[in-house]
Amino acid sequence: MPVNEWERLGxxxxxxxxxxxxxxxxxxxxxxxxxxxxxxxxxxxxxxxxIGQIFVSWENGRSLPLNTEVDSFQVVSRPKKERDGFSR
Known part of the structure; x- marks a missing residue:
C-alpha cells in the first residue's frame, strides 16, 4: 500500500x-x-x-469489523459521558 494511502487511512x-x-x-x-x-x-x-475498521461485538456472538466504505449501518445509541468527560 502506498504511503499516501496509509496516511489517508490514518x-x-x-x-x-x-x-x-x-x-x-x-x-x-x-x-x-x-x-x-x-x-x-x-x-x-x-x-x-x-485503518478505521469498526470492530463490533454482535448479538449473534460474532465479532466482525464494519468497513465504512462498503458496509451499511446506523447508530442506535451512543455511550453516556461521565462527569469527567470520558465515555465508558
Whole structure:
C-alpha cells in the first residue's frame, strides 16, 4: 500500500474513532461478503483500529469489523459521558 494511502487511512481512522467510540450501539444494514450477518442485527462497538475498521461485538456472538466504505449501518445509541468527560 502506498504511503499516501496509509496516511489517508490514518486520518480517516482518527475521525471514525471520534464518531464511533467504544460502547456505541449499532444496527447493521448490510455487511459486504457476510451472508450470515442479517440486516437489523445489533451490536456494540469494541474499538476502531488504525485503518478505521469498526470492530463490533454482535448479538449473534460474532465479532466482525464494519468497513465504512462498503458496509451499511446506523447508530442506535451512543455511550453516556461521565462527569469527567470520558465515555465508558
Amino acid at each position: 486520518r480517516q481512522a482518527k475521525v471514525i474513532k471520534q464518531r464511533y467510540p467504544k460502547g456505541t450501539q449499532v444496527c447493521l444494514g448490510h455487511m459486504e461478503g457476510e451472508n450470515d450477518m442479517p440486516s437489523g442485527l445489533k451490536g456494540t462497538v469494541s474499538f476502531v483500529d488504525d
